[in-house]
Amino acid sequence: xxxxxxxxxxxxxxxxxxxxxILNPRDAIVRITxxxxxGSDLHLYNGFIPGxxxxxxxxxxxxxEVVEVGSAVRTLKSGDRxxxxxxxxxxxxxxxxxxxxxxxxxxxxxxxxxxxxxxYSPAGIFGYSHLLGxxxxxxxxxxxxxxxxxxxxxxPAHLSxxxxxxxxxxxxxxxxxxxxxxxxPGDTIAVWGCGPVGQLAIASAYLLxxxxxxxxxxxxxxxRTARERAGAWATIxxxxxxxxxxxxxxxxxxxxDSTIDAVGLEGHxxxxxGAYDRVKTALMLETDRPAALRQAIMECRSGGTVSVAGVYGxxxxxxxxxxxxxxxxxxxxxxxxxxxxxxxxxxxxERGEIDPSFVITHRMTLAEAPHGYDIFSHKEDGCLxxxxxx
Amino acid sequence: MNSRAYPRDRQVExxxxxxxxFSLALGAAELLAPERxxxxxGVRPQRRTLNLLRAYGAREIAAGLAIFAAPRAxxxxxxxxxxxxxxxxxxxxxxxxxxxxxxxxxxxTAAVAGVGVLDLVCARQLQDQAAGAPPVSRRVHVERVTTLxxxxxxxxxxxxxxxxxxxxxxxxxxxxxxxxxxxxxRVSAPAGxxxxxxxxxxxxxxxxxxxxxxxxxADVEHSGTVRFTPAPGARGTEVRVALDFAPPAGRLGxxxxxxxxxxxxxxxxxDLRRFKQLVESGEIPLSEGFxxxxxxxxxxxxxxxxxxxxxxx
Ligand SMILES: NC(=O)c1ccc[n+]([C@@H]2O[C@H](COP(=O)([O-])OP(=O)(O)OC[C@H]3O[C@@H](n4cnc5c(N)ncnc54)[C@H](O)[C@@H]3O)[C@@H](O)[C@H]2O)c1
Ligand SMILES: [Zn+2]
Ligand SMILES: [Zn+2]
Numbered sequence: 001x002x003x004x005x006x007x008x009x010x011x012x013x014x015x016x017x018x019x020x021x022i023l024n025p026r027d028a029i030v031r032i033t034x035x036x037x038x039g040s041d042l043h044l045y046n047g048f049i050p051g052x053x054x055x056x057x058x059x060x061x062x063x064x065e066v067v068e069v070g071s072a073v074r075t076l077k078s079g080d081r082x083x084x085x086x087x088x089x090x091x092x093x094x095x096x097x098x099x100x101x102x103x104x105x106x107x108x109x110x111x112x113x114x115x116x117x118x119x120y121s122p123a124g125i126f127g128y129s130h131l132l133g134x135x136x137x138x139x140x141x142x143x144x145x146x147x148x149x150x151x152x153x154x155x156p157a158h159l160s161x162x163x164x165x166x167x168x169x170x171x172x173x174x175x176x177x178x179x180x181x182x183x184x185p186g187d188t189i190a191v192w193g194c195g196p197v198g199q200l201a202i203a204s205a206y207l208l209x210x211x212x213x214x215x216x217x218x219x220x221x222x223x224r225t226a227r228e229r230a231g232a233w234a235t236i237x238x239x240x241x242x243x244x245x246x247x248x249x250x251x252x253x254x255x256x257d258s259t260i261d262a263v264g265l266e267g268h269x270x271x272x273x274g275a276y277d278r279v280k281t282a283l284m285l286e287t288d289r290p291a292a293l294r295q296a297i298m299e300c301r302s303g304g305t306v307s308v309a310g311v312y313g314x315x316x317x318x319x320x321x322x323x324x325x326x327x328x329x330x331x332x333x334x335x336x337x338x339x340x341x342x343x344x345x346x347x348x349x350e351r352g353e354i355d356p357s358f359v360i361t362h363r364m365t366l367a368e369a370p371h372g373y374d375i376f377s378h379k380e381d382g383c384l385x386x387x388x389x390x
Numbered sequence: 391m392n393s394r395a396y397p398r399d400r401q402v403e404x405x406x407x408x409x410x411x412f413s414l415a416l417g418a419a420e421l422l423a424p425e426r427x428x429x430x431x432g433v434r435p436q437r438r439t440l441n442l443l444r445a446y447g448a449r450e451i452a453a454g455l456a457i458f459a460a461p462r463a464x465x466x467x468x469x470x471x472x473x474x475x476x477x478x479x480x481x482x483x484x485x486x487x488x489x490x491x492x493x494x495x496x497x498x499t500a501a502v503a504g505v506g507v508l509d510l511v512c513a514r515q516l517q518d519q520a521a522g523a524p525p526v527s528r529r530v531h532v533e534r535v536t537t538l539x540x541x542x543x544x545x546x547x548x549x550x551x552x553x554x555x556x557x558x559x560x561x562x563x564x565x566x567x568x569x570x571x572x573x574x575x576r577v578s579a580p581a582g583x584x585x586x587x588x589x590x591x592x593x594x595x596x597x598x599x600x601x602x603x604x605x606x607x608a609d610v611e612h613s614g615t616v617r618f619t620p621a622p623g624a625r626g627t628e629v630r631v632a633l634d635f636a637p638p639a640g641r642l643g644x645x646x647x648x649x650x651x652x653x654x655x656x657x658x659x660x661d662l663r664r665f666k667q668l669v670e671s672g673e674i675p676l677s678e679g680f681x682x683x684x685x686x687x688x689x690x691x692x693x694x695x696x697x698x699x700x701x702x703x
Contacts, residue, residue: 005687009422020688023676023695047422050415055685057678072672090671094539094626106667109677109699112660116407124677127686134679134686144688146675279497282419282430 002390003057003140004369009047010377012058012370020136020144025072028148030084034161035062035138037369037386038169039195039264040311042377044129048265048288049313051113051131059139060086060126061168063161066152067142075149082152083167084145085338088124088135091150095123102335107147108133117314122335139369141390153342156350162357162387163349166200170385171356172341174200174262177309178208180332181258188212190247190256190299192292194222194235196359196385197309198262202230203354205260214250216243218268221382229358239270247299255301264310267291280317287314297323297331308333359385366390402515406461409470409512412505413454420447432494433484442480449473464520467513474506530635534658538666539626542618546597548669549616549629558664558674560657560700572605585609611636629665631658674701 003017020029038061043049063083066076076082089096089104096104104123108114111121114131124146127137136143145152155164178201181189189205191198194217205213212233215226223235236246247256269277269291277289293308297320300306306329324331348354361384364372372386420427424443428435453473456466478499485495538545548554552565552573563584566574571591579585587608593601603613612635619628633654667674679686680699689695696703 001688003687005685018688018690020678021692023692024673026671026673050411051682053679053682053685055687057685057687088675090667090675092539092670092672093666094537097539106671107675109675110679110681111663112656113681116411124675130679130682130686133675134677134681136678136686136688144678147671279430279494282426 001141002366003136004059004366004388005054006044006052006056006058007054010045012045012373014367014369017057017136017140020142022068022070023144024146025070026147026149027070028066028073028076028145028152029068030062030064030082030138030143030145030152031067032062032064032138032141032143032390033081034064034165035059035140035366035388035390036165036168036170037061037139037372037376037388039197040128040169041373043265043311043313045373045377046266049129049131050117051110051129053130053134056127056129056134057136057140058127059137059143060128061165061170062126062138062143063155063165063168064143066148069148073149076152076154080152080154081157082154083164083342084126084138084143085151085153085167085172085342086125086128086169087122087335087338088126088133088146089150089339090147096150099337099340100334101337101339103337110134125335139366139388141366151339153346155346159349160357162360163355164346165387166196166356166359167338167342167345167349169336169338170196170359171200171204171345171354172338173197173309173336174202175204175207175341175345176334176336177201177260177262177307178204178210180307181205181208181210181260181305183208183210183258185209186211187257188214188251188254189258189260190214190216190296191226191232191260191262192216192296193262193264193310194219194226194230194232195262198222198260199226199230199359199384200356201260201262201309202226202232203356206231207348207353212250214247214256219379222379222384225359225384243295244299251301255299256304257301258305258307259296259300261293261296261306261308261310263292265289265312267293267310277317288312288316290316290319294318294320297329300327300329302327303329305330305332309336311335360387362386364388402512402519403461405508405512406457406467406516409467409505409509410454410457410461413450413457413470417447417450417452417454420444420450422447430494431481431484431498432491433487434489439484446473446477446480462516462519464513464516467509467516470509471506471513474502474509477502478506529637530654531632532635532654532658533630533632534655534662535628535630536662536666537621537626537628538669540669542597542620542627545627545629545669546618549618549665550594550600554668556702558668559661560664577610587611629662631662633658674699676701 001019004014007013066080087102088107089101090106093105102123108121108124114121124133126135187210189210191201194215202213215232215235218239226232226235265288267289296306366388375381375383376386420443424440425435453470481499484490555562555565561577563576574588577585588605589602591602599617601615604611614633617630621628664674
């Protein structure tokens with residue numbers, strides 16, 4: 001089959017690889033009909049996440065048709081149309097029982113590597129480095145899905161691939177980020193990053209009762225989508241206005257009740273701070289560039305919640321712990337516990353409360369994946385979200 | 391209750407591994423993106439400079455791998471110390487060039503010096519440990535614990551049937567019940583060797599404890615205990631395993647002992663993880679890219695994946 005493979009920093013190629021086969025009784029094989037490129041993939045593409053190997057199949061947002069199931073899978077059969085959550089979860093361990101699926105204790109075969117970096121190992125993730133399992137990903141024609149009796153959710157025929165595909169990751173991710181804000185009547189939420197995750201965090205904050213949501217980014221086309229499609233009440237282009245002054249103005253000097261970091265470890269920062277992080281990351285004294293996270297902490301009102309959906313991989317520097325302690329901030333984070341949200345969010349899509357496909361700007365064949373990575377990474381050609389059809 | 395100190399030799403080993411990761415990361419950057427490294431440290435990216443950076447990158451990676459191959463050995467750390475000296479000399483040389491950015495070079499030199507101190511400390515401590523370590527003929531005691539989200543009865547029942555062991559113990563090929571309290575074990579050792587022993591259960595209390603020891607003429611003489619206790623607040627079952635290996639006898643015994651001693655702690659940790667995976671989820675998860683040994687890409691023959699991961703079908 002054809003698969004999108006990581007071949008080194010900023011190099012992906014679509015190459016021929018063997019078809020996946022069932023390896024364990026709870027596996028299923030899915031023929032992929034739609035798959036997307038995620039901001040998380042960009043962290044791999046740009047070489048920020050350790051533990052990649054040349055030839056790794058990328059991709060963790062995918063859906064398709066079940067073509068084969070292992071001997072222990074009773075809940076699925078060939079022909080079922082399913083969306084697959086990006087974390088791999090056994091459904092039996094105590095984390096799974098608590099619905100903390102991205103912390104599954106049993107799904108990372110390379111747990112020992114993750115323990116070295118993070119203390120304990122989280123769940124395995126499709127196509128997301130050997131630290132998180134070394135699983136072949138879903139930007140391919142077929143994928144093997146472990147614990148297929150727990151993760152994949154069947155989707156009704158009357159909804160299109162594009163309407164349901166994002167149940168695999170970014171819709172639950174935006175939703176969980178907003179849910180972490182514990183939104184109260186009258187709340188104003190500020191969202192750093194108007195990428196696909198930021199857009200769905202904005203829309204989800206409204207679903208969860210926010211009064212006003214403010215989107216922050218520097219790309220005008222993304223800010224426009226935030227206002228016109230996600231429904232942001234206001235947007236701030238931090239390159240054109242002073243971020244702090246604008247937030248003060250928009251919130252009557254109170255500051256946002258909660259802030260969401262939908263940027264992650266490749267935060268862009270102009271001036272001295274940006275240079276500082278770039279030097280430090282290049283010298284390996286810091287692995288991530290937490291520009292947006294620092295701002296999300298500093299700008300959050302006292303006693304508020306900083307919800308971190310953006311991915312960080314290693315160690316940060318100049319982290320404003322003083323602000324967190326002295327102003328009683330709550331930090332919430334995590335890879336999304338997707339399984340927890342697929343059913344209720346599918347219901348919301350079916351009821352017409354939201355159509356997450358509004359983020360899609362580019363539709364391509366699998367063969368065009370390298371181009372997709374290129375424009376998504378460089379924010380060119382108005383690119384917000386790329387969907388590939390194998 | 392039981393408190394467990396974090397042994398000092400483990401701390402040093404952790405530091406060594408940290409430095410190993412650092413070597414790998416820095417090496418990768420120098421090897422793959424020497425232009426970027428040059429920009430950061432403030433030197434002009436001439437071809438000669440870039441080639442030098444690439445060579446240093448290869449050296450870093452070699453040092454990193456050497457550390458991971460033997461995280462308790464001092465030699466790889468001493469070679470890092472030597473490397474730090476070379477780096478410092480090179481950086482100082484560059485700062486004499488007219489077209490270098492002195493400020494950036496200053497920062498880079500300070501960083502190298504800082505890491506150099508860590509390397510030195512780590513190398514010294516590892517050396518001291520090696521000097522003070524008892525001879526190879528020491529007894530080895532290993533203990534590990536894990537918690538399973540299952541009742542004590544379930545967990546006990548699975549463990550008490552020794553025939554299950556080959557499913558989760560990477561090196562155990564087979565266990566045969568001989569009747570009475572006895573069983574026969576075949577365990578794979580490096581270089582295609584197999585070692586064997588007979589074991590007998592010396593104590594067994596339902597849903598509580600099993601203790602065993604090897605009978606005379608075992609290839610690897612040892613004894614072990616496993617204890618099952620309910621975790622507080624319905625958090626399942628704690629499983630504690632303790633193993634004691636006797637001082638090895640004979641040539642075979644010594645090479646085997648060397649094998650088990652290499653990292654018996656880590657091996658037991660991994661085996662217990664697999665026990666948990668198997669009992670909780672019914673299978674041991676397999677990925678295409680086990681560790682970093684092959685890419686995360688489907689294989690033509692699934693047995694390749696199983697044998698890398700040491701999972702018997
Ligand atoms: N927690 C999870 O489970 C999960 C799931 C999916 C994605 N993510 C993460 O969410 C993040 C965003 O993903 P995406 O697909 O939207 O990526 P993206 O690259 O399209 O979006 C990131 C956006 O952040 C903006 N940005 C950069 N620096 C900024 C700053 N200082 N202030 C404000 N905006 C800034 C960029 O301009 C860009 O529009 C990534 O880190 C991704 O890894 C996390
Ligand atoms: Zn994603
Ligand atoms: Zn689990």
